[in-house]
Amino acid sequence: MNGDLQPAAEAIQRRQFIKASAMAAATAVAGGTNFTLPVLADEPAAGVQWEKAPCRFCGTGCHVQVGVQEGKVVAVAGDRNAEVNKGLLCVKGYHVGAALYGKDRLTKPLLRDGDRYREISWEEAIKTIADRIEAAPERFAFYGSGQWTIPEGYAAQKFMKGGLSNNHIDPNARLCMASAVTGFLATYGVDEPAGCYDDLDECDVLIMWGNNPAEMHPVLFSRVIDRRSRREKITLIDISTRRTRTTEACQHYLEMKGHGDLAIANGIAHLLIKNGTYDRRFVESFCNFKASDDENPNLHGKAISFDDYRKSLEPYTPEYVEELSGVPADQIRMLGDLFGNPKLKITSLWCMGMNQHTRGTAINSMVHGVHLLSGHFGTPGNAPTSLTGQPSACGTVREVGTLAHALPGGRVVANAEHRQQAEDFWNVPTGRINAVPGHHTVKMWESFCTPTDQGGDIGTIWVQVTNPGQTLPNLNKLFNPKGDNKAGLEDKFLIVSDVYPTATTRLADLILPSAMWVEKNGVVGNSERRTQQWFKMVDPPGAARDDCWQTIAVAHELFNRGMAGMKDRDGQFLFDVKDENDKSVPVWDWEHYYDVNVDEHLFEEYRQFSRLKHKDLAPYSEYVKARGLRWPVVEIDGQWQETHFRFSEGFDPYVEPGKEIQFYHSSTHDDRAQIWFHPWIAPAEVPDDDYPFMLCTGRVLEHWHSGSMTRRIPELSRAMPGGYLEIHAADAAAHDLRNGDKVTIESRRGSLVIPVWIDGRGQPPRGTVFIPFFDETLLVNDLTLDALDPFSKQPDYKKSAVRIRKV
Amino acid sequence: MIASVVATLAEVGDAFQAIVDEFADVPGVEIGDVGNDARRVPITIDSPAPNALEEVTRRLLECRGVAFVDVVFVHFEDEPESQAAANPGEMDKS
Ligand code: SF4
Numbered sequence: 001m002n003g004d005l006q007p008a009a010e011a012i013q014r015r016q017f018i019k020a021s022a023m024a025a026a027t028a029v030a031g032g033t034n035f036t037l038p039v040l041a042d043e044p045a046a047g048v049q050w051e052k053a054p055c056r057f058c059g060t061g062c063h064v065q066v067g068v069q070e071g072k073v074v075a076v077a078g079d080r081n082a083e084v085n086k087g088l089l090c091v092k093g094y095h096v097g098a099a100l101y102g103k104d105r106l107t108k109p110l111l112r113d114g115d116r117y118r119e120i121s122w123e124e125a126i127k128t129i130a131d132r133i134e135a136a137p138e139r140f141a142f143y144g145s146g147q148w149t150i151p152e153g154y155a156a157q158k159f160m161k162g163g164l165s166n167n168h169i170d171p172n173a174r175l176c177m178a179s180a181v182t183g184f185l186a187t188y189g190v191d192e193p194a195g196c197y198d199d200l201d202e203c204d205v206l207i208m209w210g211n212n213p214a215e216m217h218p219v220l221f222s223r224v225i226d227r228r229s230r231r232e233k234i235t236l237i238d239i240s241t242r243r244t245r246t247t248e249a250c251q252h253y254l255e256m257k258g259h260g261d262l263a264i265a266n267g268i269a270h271l272l273i274k275n276g277t278y279d280r281r282f283v284e285s286f287c288n289f290k291a292s293d294d295e296n297p298n299l300h301g302k303a304i305s306f307d308d309y310r311k312s313l314e315p316y317t318p319e320y321v322e323e324l325s326g327v328p329a330d331q332i333r334m335l336g337d338l339f340g341n342p343k344l345k346i347t348s349l350w351c352m353g354m355n356q357h358t359r360g361t362a363i364n365s366m367v368h369g370v371h372l373l374s375g376h377f378g379t380p381g382n383a384p385t386s387l388t389g390q391p392s393a394c395g396t397v398r399e400v401g402t403l404a405h406a407l408p409g410g411r412v413v414a415n416a417e418h419r420q421q422a423e424d425f426w427n428v429p430t431g432r433i434n435a436v437p438g439h440h441t442v443k444m445w446e447s448f449c450t451p452t453d454q455g456g457d458i459g460t461i462w463v464q465v466t467n468p469g470q471t472l473p474n475l476n477k478l479f480n481p482k483g484d485n486k487a488g489l490e491d492k493f494l495i496v497s498d499v500y501p502t503a504t505t506r507l508a509d510l511i512l513p514s515a516m517w518v519e520k521n522g523v524v525g526n527s528e529r530r531t532q533q534w535f536k537m538v539d540p541p542g543a544a545r546d547d548c549w550q551t552i553a554v555a556h557e558l559f560n561r562g563m564a565g566m567k568d569r570d571g572q573f574l575f576d577v578k579d580e581n582d583k584s585v586p587v588w589d590w591e592h593y594y595d596v597n598v599d600e601h602l603f604e605e606y607r608q609f610s611r612l613k614h615k616d617l618a619p620y621s622e623y624v625k626a627r628g629l630r631w632p633v634v635e636i637d638g639q640w641q642e643t644h645f646r647f648s649e650g651f652d653p654y655v656e657p658g659k660e661i662q663f664y665h666s667s668t669h670d671d672r673a674q675i676w677f678h679p680w681i682a683p684a685e686v687p688d689d690d691y692p693f694m695l696c697t698g699r700v701l702e703h704w705h706s707g708s709m710t711r712r713i714p715e716l717s718r719a720m721p722g723g724y725l726e727i728h729a730a731d732a733a734a735h736d737l738r739n740g741d742k743v744t745i746e747s748r749r750g751s752l753v754i755p756v757w758i759d760g761r762g763q764p765p766r767g768t769v770f771i772p773f774f775d776e777t778l779l780v781n782d783l784t785l786d787a788l789d790p791f792s793k794q795p796d797y798k799k800s801a802v803r804i805r806k807v
Numbered sequence: 808m809i810a811s812v813v814a815t816l817a818e819v820g821d822a823f824q825a826i827v828d829e830f831a832d833v834p835g836v837e838i839g840d841v842g843n844d845a846r847r848v849p850i851t852i853d854s855p856a857p858n859a860l861e862e863v864t865r866r867l868l869e870c871r872g873v874a875f876v877d878v879v880f881v882h883f884e885d886e887p888e889s890q891a892a893a894n895p896g897e898m899d900k901s
Binding site: 015018023026027029030067075076078087088090091095218219221222226228229230249714715718719 | 841849850858879881
């Protein structure tokens with residue numbers, strides 16, 4: 001009897017202990033007192049080992065404490081020591097551990113055999129990929145991700161550009177933040193935000209330009225709301241095409257039509273000049289003016305004078321801006337007055353709304369421009385800041401440069417000096433790197449979906465850590481042009497490394513099971529330039545293996561076959577990794593992959609590039625100790641110190657004394673930023689008699705992007721089970737629609753049958769509808785347009801003309 | 808499922824105690840010590856129901872004066888294994 005009672009008593013004691021720990025953590029976070037979770041590990045009843053890792057999901061980059069017991073993740077807690085989230089997590093973050101344990105994890109390599117798959121060995125899988133590459137290396141493309149860790153992306157980048165002399169490597173981040181990159185480059189000559197999340201704690205006014213942080217970056221938004229609950233005065237302004245959860249918390253909601261943001265930015269600049277409230281000293285000291293060069297379109301445009309700029313803005317009166325944007329003239333004046341007030345600290349935030357835009361580069365530059373023109377720049381709380389959706393869109397895509405035109409460290413393949421630097425760092429022969437940029441995402445997939453004899457020059461694509469079968473625009477053209485009939489495309493071959501079956505694996509020829517998150521080592525970079533590291537904590541299921549290992553194993557197979565590109569100048573393997581005794585470790589053999597820390601080796605090699613454009617990274621060991629560090633990280637008096645605000649004296653170690661503000665990568669080589677004029681231009685597709693509604697797509701709080709992980713988490717799936725069409729009540733009444741009714745929604749590119757949610761999670765205005773893209777059974781990207789921004793090559797997912805019909 | 812959350816209150820003035828009492832009526836929750844800082848309330852959730860956390864979070868959010876509910880800690884070891892919501896490819900399309 002005793003034997004029966006004792007386990008029960010232990011279970012109760014253990015439960016009480018866990019509950020006490022949960023309360024202690026919440027009390028510490030609520031009250032701001034100190035509390036560290038590892039105390040749990042000291043308690044024998046717990047038996048849980050705690051280690052730090054960044055959350056797997058969004059670009060906010062919260063840190064979690066991961067509790068592991070008997071080889072399994074059993075608990076997750078917000079990391080109290082993390083500056084980003086100060087112990088808090090959002091609904092997705094607290095379920096991040098469960099994302100590992102969906103029951104349909106991919107555990108074996110699978111090779112298509114007619115309309116079935118057969119299990120194959122890793123050896124056969126690696127040989128199959130090597131065969132495809134060896135047969136036609138120039139027809140091979142790598143499609144990666146802002147979820148690639150920095151070492152994974154770096155290995156893929158080196159394999160392609162430094163090994164195969166092939167620049168057809170591009171990431172899914174092309175689809176979400178490429179216009180932010182070109183906006184930063186056009187303005188400052190160098191990518192990524194000057195400010196950081198500290199601006200959210202300091203600003204008096206926070207303007208959200210077409211984004212919904214309450215759902216997409218919830219912990220950041222909670223940080224802002226917390227200020228208000230402490231009775232700090234902060235004005236929140238939501239400029240958006242539909243009401244969202246963010247709107248509910250804002251004092252001002254400015255409802256605009258698609259592309260209205262272009263007019264609004266011009267309207268603010270117009271008022272600043274007309275009212276004489278622009279910051280003349282800041283502009284004269286630190287800025288130039290630019291406009292697009294229509295005769296020779298290029299990212300850096302042509303120089304114009306202040307007078308030219310002023311004249312270009314003259315038509316953009318508040319009344320004209322109202323006409324173009326739908327935002328009342330009084331609200332435009334309010335924005336003009338706020339920016340014209342030098343006593344206020346103003347931070348702008350944006351994400352997909354400004355990036356997924358056929359004038360994405362322009363609107364990004366213009367929002368930087370109103371901050372520069374008004375002098376709301378360079379001091380804490382005064383910052384234009386773009387956010388990213390993926391955990392390493394910044395770290396892996398923008399910094400490692402896994403884009404078709406780029407090299408690590410802000411270098412580009414088209415520049416001979418840049419190529420030489422990379423060839424030297426990689427110790428590969430001069431001339432190894434191809435000078436011609438590869439295909440950007442849309443072009444890559446268009447080419448893959450075009451028969452070879454009709455010019456489709458991509459024959460094989462290897463996809464890692466992303467789901468293009470759901471997230472590319474215009475899927476009937478760019479992913480599945482022939483439905484299930486592959487006629488004319490029989491020679492094409494799709495390889496997909498992933499953790500779960502997805503809309504992409506459905507069409508794959510070879511499926512590779514990958515390790516995810518704390519099943520492997522990792523380093524990522526979040527939206528505020530913060531580089532974050534973690535160690536492997538649990539084993540991946542079955543035969544799932546690290547993506548980085550997969551790349552190295554294929555490279556070594558090609559090396560064994562004598563492919564010259566897989567050798568460096570000394571004839572050594574491109575990914576030769578040495579142990580502490582300077583002895584090469586066969587890391588291409590899975591049995592030996594974790595004999596050394598491959599991540600550390602790749603990171604230290606990559607770190608050399610980081611210094612080329614003042615994005616200096618600290619040694620790997622510093623990130624092991626920290627909850628991330630914001631670059632540039634420089635060593636001062638033996639301490640590695642991060643940078644909160646770039647280009648600003650007293651904060652940025654690269655600003656020369658006495659300069660106050662120094663844009664040291666200025667495209668005009670005079671330490672100045674560029675203020676751009678761009679005219680308002682209508683969206684690529686607008687509603688008409690045939691397609692009278694404007695469709696916007698986006699995300700929801702519960703699901704992360706295509707839902708391939710979060711839909712496996714029962715709690716999240718129950719909370720938001722499926723896709724829906726959000727519609728205004730009056731439009732629903734006009735079509736005789738009630739909640740749950742099904743409609744056929746059609747665009748010029750495809751159609752979908754979907755249930756209706758009147759005024760749903762958000763509230764679209766009349767004439768517009770919204771569909772989230774997380775549901776793979778309701779592929780909204782069958783409808784979306786693949787029109788691109790001319791410079792960033794990023795498509796516009798927010799403005800497609802559609803019609804609806806009750807089923 | 809054992810979890811803890813912090814509810815952040817908007818300006819609530821004298822209604823503070825009434826709001827905390829309202830929290831206490833939500834099944835499965837226990838209110839922690841709010842100390843002197845009466846704007847962030849620590850709360851634990853202890854429930855065998857697998858969706859207790861989101862249900863309680865939703866109910867807390869519906870309480871007056873609540874601006875935000877953040878999660879701090881989750882222990883899901885005692886839950887049945889997380890399951891795929893079936894293969895999404897085979898999901899009910901409704
Ligand atoms: S806000 Fe983003 S990073 Fe933070 S817990 Fe939520 S999903 Fe994770």
